[in-house]
Amino acid sequence: MNKPTTPLFRLARVVERMLDAAAGSILAILVLIVAWGVFTRFALGAASWWTEESARLLLVWLTMLGAAAASARGENLGVDYFASRMHPDARRLIGLTVEMTVIAFAASVLVYGGLVLMVETLRSGQTTAAIGLRMGWVYAAVPISGLGMILFGVERIVRLLANVDPNDPEAVA
Amino acid sequence: LLTTCAYALIERSRHTSGKSDTVVLKLGHSLDTGHPVHLAMERMAERLEELSDGAVRMRIAPNGQLGSETECIELLQRGALAMTKTSTGPLESFIPEMAIFGVPYVFRSEEQFWNVLNGPIGDELLVSGDDSGMMGLCWYDAGARSFYTKSTPILQPDDLRGLKLRVQNSQTAMRMVEALGGSPTPLTFGELYTGLQQGLVDGAENNPPSFWTSRHFEVCKEYSLDEHTRVPDLLLISRSWWERLDPEQQAWLRQAAKESSEWEREAWRVRTEESLKAVEEAGVHLHYPDTKSFAERVAPMHDSYDGTAVGALMARVRETE
Amino acid sequence: MDPQTAILVVAFGVLLVLGAPIAVALGISALLTLASLAETPACYTVAQRLSTGIASFPLLAIPFFVLAGALMGEGGMARRLVALASAVVGPRRGALSYVTTITCMLFGAISGSATAAVSSVGGMLIPEMVRKGYGRPYSVAVTTTAATTGLVIPPSNIMIVYALVAGGVSVAAIFLAGVLPGVLIGLAIMVACRLTTPASAIAAEGDERGPSIAASALQAAPTMFLVMIVLGGILGGVFSPTEASAIAVLYALVLTVVFYREIKLTDLPRLCVRSASTTAVIFLLIGASQAMSWVMTIQGIPQSVSDAMLGLSENPVIILLTMNALLLVVGTFMDMTPAVLIFTPIFLPVATELGMHPVHFGVMIIVNLCIGLCTPPVGTCLFIGCGVGQVPISQVVRPMLPFFAAMLAALIAVTFIPALSLWLPRVLHLID
Numbered sequence: 072m073n074k075p076t077t078p079l080f081r082l083a084r085v086v087e088r089m090l091d092a093a094a095g096s097i098l099a100i101l102v103l104i105v106a107w108g109v110f111t112r113f114a115l116g117a118a119s120w121w122t123e124e125s126a127r128l129l130l131v132w133l134t135m136l137g138a139a140a141a142s143a144r145g146e147n148l149g150v151d152y153f154a155s156r157m158h159p160d161a162r163r164l165i166g167l168t169v170e171m172t173v174i175a176f177a178a179s180v181l182v183y184g185g186l187v188l189m190v191e192t193l194r195s196g197q198t199t200a201a202i203g204l205r206m207g208w209v210y211a212a213v214p215i216s217g218l219g220m221i222l223f224g225v226e227r228i229v230r231l232l233a234n235v236d237p238n239d240p241e242a243v244a
Numbered sequence: 245l246l247t248t249c250a251y252a253l254i255e256r257s258r259h260t261s262g263k264s265d266t267v268v269l270k271l272g273h274s275l276d277t278g279h280p281v282h283l284a285m286e287r288m289a290e291r292l293e294e295l296s297d298g299a300v301r302m303r304i305a306p307n308g309q310l311g312s313e314t315e316c317i318e319l320l321q322r323g324a325l326a327m328t329k330t331s332t333g334p335l336e337s338f339i340p341e342m343a344i345f346g347v348p349y350v351f352r353s354e355e356q357f358w359n360v361l362n363g364p365i366g367d368e369l370l371v372s373g374d375d376s377g378m379m380g381l382c383w384y385d386a387g388a389r390s391f392y393t394k395s396t397p398i399l400q401p402d403d404l405r406g407l408k409l410r411v412q413n414s415q416t417a418m419r420m421v422e423a424l425g426g427s428p429t430p431l432t433f434g435e436l437y438t439g440l441q442q443g444l445v446d447g448a449e450n451n452p453p454s455f456w457t458s459r460h461f462e463v464c465k466e467y468s469l470d471e472h473t474r475v476p477d478l479l480l481i482s483r484s485w486w487e488r489l490d491p492e493q494q495a496w497l498r499q500a501a502k503e504s505s506e507w508e509r510e511a512w513r514v515r516t517e518e519s520l521k522a523v524e525e526a527g528v529h530l531h532y533p534d535t536k537s538f539a540e541r542v543a544p545m546h547d548s549y550d551g552t553a554v555g556a557l558m559a560r561v562r563e564t565e
Numbered sequence: 566m567d568p569q570t571a572i573l574v575v576a577f578g579v580l581l582v583l584g585a586p587i588a589v590a591l592g593i594s595a596l597l598t599l600a601s602l603a604e605t606p607a608c609y610t611v612a613q614r615l616s617t618g619i620a621s622f623p624l625l626a627i628p629f630f631v632l633a634g635a636l637m638g639e640g641g642m643a644r645r646l647v648a649l650a651s652a653v654v655g656p657r658r659g660a661l662s663y664v665t666t667i668t669c670m671l672f673g674a675i676s677g678s679a680t681a682a683v684s685s686v687g688g689m690l691i692p693e694m695v696r697k698g699y700g701r702p703y704s705v706a707v708t709t710t711a712a713t714t715g716l717v718i719p720p721s722n723i724m725i726v727y728a729l730v731a732g733g734v735s736v737a738a739i740f741l742a743g744v745l746p747g748v749l750i751g752l753a754i755m756v757a758c759r760l761t762t763p764a765s766a767i768a769a770e771g772d773e774r775g776p777s778i779a780a781s782a783l784q785a786a787p788t789m790f791l792v793m794i795v796l797g798g799i800l801g802g803v804f805s806p807t808e809a810s811a812i813a814v815l816y817a818l819v820l821t822v823v824f825y826r827e828i829k830l831t832d833l834p835r836l837c838v839r840s841a842s843t844t845a846v847i848f849l850l851i852g853a854s855q856a857m858s859w860v861m862t863i864q865g866i867p868q869s870v871s872d873a874m875l876g877l878s879e880n881p882v883i884i885l886l887t888m889n890a891l892l893l894v895v896g897t898f899m900d901m902t903p904a905v906l907i908f909t910p911i912f913l914p915v916a917t918e919l920g921m922h923p924v925h926f927g928v929m930i931i932v933n934l935c936i937g938l939c940t941p942p943v944g945t946c947l948f949i950g951c952g953v954g955q956v957p958i959s960q961v962v963r964p965m966l967p968f969f970a971a972m973l974a975a976l977i978a979v980t981f982i983p984a985l986s987l988w989l990p991r992v993l994h995l996i997d
């Protein structure tokens with residue numbers, strides 16, 4: 072049995088950990104931002120003008136980075152009922168098809184579509200209503216997420232070809 | 245799966261190559277189907293079909309089915325959506341000059357306001373989105389916005405002191421309430437009814453038809469018609485869709501838009517009268533404060549725009565009769 | 566069916582059956598449909614709908630309730646609820662099955678998800694029930710079904726998702742609408758418990774006396790106070806649901822880290838990462854279904870389905886029963902969040918056409934899909950319950966049947982008695 076290439080595996084784990092750490096930190100920051108909004112309204116008597124919008128926009132980053140990390144672990148919800156009753160060989164073939172579809176989605180929608188979204192929005196100079204941030208920077212999370220998903224998709228294909236469970240990160244060592 | 249992909253591409257080429265005889269313009273907006281502006285756009289669709297003998301049609305998706313106003317503008321810029329109706333508020337993020345409509349007491353009267361919109365300034369603003377892929381077709385009346393409060397009538401600016409007033413989440417709106425002396429509280433529209441009821445905010449501001457349809461009059465019994473801002477609605481078309489039409493089709497579209505705009509102004513006037521009558525019957529006290537002291541109060545805010553594009557526009561508005 | 570709609574349905578169906586992530590299946594089929602139209606920039610449009618659809622302040626409550634639920638489960642708050650429920654039930658025949666159900670309802674009233682209840686309440690009570698002779702499969706069946714009450718009793722993440730896709734539905738209103746139906750499901754499950762208590766369990770119980778009601782209530786008071794903060798705060802208009810959920814996180818943090826000392830500060834990064842990951846999975850799905858529903862609207866699909874369903878029969882009872890039957894089938898194969906996201910835009914217009922209030926419809930669709938959470942082949946609650954209870958799914962199906970019957974009875978009541986859902990929000994003037 073040929074083992075998956077080690078540099079790819081290492082890179083994938085480093086990227087996964089970075090994405091997880093970023094998403095987890097954003098969640099912690101979000102708690103503080105919203106709590107600050109409540110505090111200013113009650114204790115200071117004046118509502119904060121930046122909390123709601125910045126929290127909404129950070130949610131895009133949380134989702135995009137977190138979803139890429141989740142795809143490394145095969146956590147994105149799917150219906151595996153039918154595939155799981157197939158012969159192991161057929162299951163592997165289906166697994167490869169699914170991973171290639173994920174890569175196609177990440178490449179077309181997230182990386183290409185996301186880049187167009189980001190670049191065009193930056194070029195148009197659109198700003199957000201309350202904090203006046205360039206909206207394009209919010210969308211920058213989309214292509215980053217797509218690149219992550221492609222990396223993990225390739226890694227999972229390599230694992231599938233090597234007959235290793237793609238959902239078990241320890242299975243390689 | 246591959247077959248489906250291939251089929252999608254065949255369909256695509258069929259669509260691109262086969263010059264279709266009819267153009268369908270898809271329009272998304274956030275209003276409900278009873279709103280005068282929606283009704284006006286429906287009339288426009290009928291008129292357009294009539295003028296073009298069915299060659300140019302509009303299909304309208306109301307209630308924000310195709311996204312919020314800001315999201316629809318973005319889609320329109322890239323040609324994903326042909327048309328949208330938006331308030332000038334969200335347009336500020338794309339065209340900074342549009343902020344002029346959020347500044348209080350820029351216009352002396354309703355008459356002057358319409359002279360500006362129908363004159364050279366209005367025409368310039370309609371094409372000001374040219375570089376960013378969109379074009380205005382016509383203005384729709386959305387009336388004047390005034391304060392409504394649970395218990396305190398606003399007869400002079402000092403009455404606003406200490407009141408928490410809900411505003412849309414925009415810098416201009418926050419500065420407007422601050423300039424008048426109130427304390428602005430950004431809140432999403434969906435949370436406003438409960439927010440008013442439970443005292444999260446003391447009041448809000450809107451035009452009479454919205455005050456009526458949102459049922460906020462059930463909680464707010466004082467409506468002070470200080471008419472601080474006039475924020476019009478605007479019908480936009482995507483630049484790329486516009487260029488796909490031939491000059492004759494463009495002329496039909498302009499004519500249908502112009503007629504719907506005229507129809508809407510009258511419908512809006514009637515709706516405003518009905519709404520004011522209805523809220524009064526529901527026990528709301530209407531107040532008509534003298535707006536002069538309010539206008540004086542916001543002079544520093546006006547001055548703060550000196551040297552900006554909005555400031556230059558304000559100077560030209562002042563010179564319009 | 567026009568060619569575009571065929572592409573949409575076929576691509577989505579094939580990818581779903583292959584087991585692709587549902588978000589990817591939604592995104593790809595939306596993309597192919599738009600690509601075949603050739604008049605819209607397909608990749609850009611899907612990316613835009615996918616990313617702006619999630620930038621919503623009300624949705625922000627979901628990660629916070631997920632994080633708060635993780636803190637409550639690991640931090641000993643669930644254990645104190647068990648003690649309170651035991652004291653209230655007292656020594657009687659089948660006591661522990663009632664304790665399990667009541668604890669799940671209490672836990673549901675402080676957390677937004679059902680999975681947190683299955684894992685934390687089940688983790689404590691399933692071994693206890695097994696020790697007292699209920700048998701593993703029966704214990705898992707009680708816990709799994711009772712845990713779904715947490716999705717109907719507020720706060721509830723799925724209700725926030727519903728309020729978003731239904732458009733113009735107030736989160737506070739639908740939260741309040743869930744109170745009576747949630748309690749009703751709990752009562753129905755307890756009735757089923759009473760009728761089916763295994764003979765082996767009767768003799769083994771009723772000999773132990775725990776602490777008094779007062780003592781355990783005092784112990785559980787700080788935990789129950791969270792209900793006051795969250796629900797009282799939202800319904801009293803002090804906070805928005807999002808703000809209340811952030812306050813719930815801070816409150817659970819202080820309680821479990823400072824007072825109970827059952828969670829260490831070093832545990833927090835792990836809990837944040839796990840909650841962020843759970844959230845991201847849900848939100849990618851929300852974004853992708855926003856893209857899909859945009860394409861469906863452009864294609865006029867909800868309108869066609871609505872016309873077809875309304876043409877089915879003159880009788881609204883038949884249409885509602887058909888809709889429920891379809892949703893039950895959907896629920897067996899699909900998780901709750903994607904089912905709500907995909908079927909709300911299609912079925913809600915039919916329901917409103919029949920004169921149903923969107924808040925009432927939301928409670929109905931959620932109660933319906935709660936049943937699906939406990940049915941094989943795809944049932945999140947069932948999976949976690951069987952995992953915690955260490956029992957194969959096939960063994961749980963038989964003891965589950967009476968509890969399905971109880972939930973179905975509750976579903977029928979919720980569907981045909983609008984007042985169950987609408988009375989409370991009307992009393993508080995949250996809806997007309």
Ligand code: NA
Pocket residue numbers: 672673674675676677678714715716717718719720721
């Ligand atoms: Na709950």
Ligand code: NA
Pocket residue numbers: 896897898899936937938939940941942943944
């Ligand atoms: Na199921």
